[in-house]
Amino acid sequence: MEKTLGDVINMWVTNEEEEAFKKMEATNITNTLNERGKRYGKFTGHAEVTQAIKSVMFNSRRDLVLAADQREALEMIAHKIGRIINGDPDYADSWVDIAGYAQLVADRLSGVER
Numbered sequence: 001m002e003k004t005l006g007d008v009i010n011m012w013v014t015n016e017e018e019e020a021f022k023k024m025e026a027t028n029i030t031n032t033l034n035e036r037g038k039r040y041g042k043f044t045g046h047a048e049v050t051q052a053i054k055s056v057m058f059n060s061r062r063d064l065v066l067a068a069d070q071r072e073a074l075e076m077i078a079h080k081i082g083r084i085i086n087g088d089p090d091y092a093d094s095w096v097d098i099a100g101y102a103q104l105v106a107d108r109l110s111g112v113e114r
Helices: 005-012 015-040 043-059 068-086 092-109
Strands: none
Touching: 015 043, 015 068, 043 068, 068 092
């Protein structure tokens, strides 16, 4: 029977080391979520704003056909707008991201894919 990567790792990692890694991973996730909450506000508030924007975008013209990159860019822009409205409007990176998603579609429409 072939060994999986997990089987091989388990040969070298003790139960104590595995538990320590799991605790460290959980701490990292918690720290990341806490940082994001400080920057972007509570996720529930962000979700409400973002879903409202997406609802307006995609329910106003049911005949609208978008390429996958166009739809994804609009959804990511809505996501970034939600973060700005719900959180820190002075965080420049959110504004740069919006410009970047729009630029990716504009470049593709001009024949340049990234």
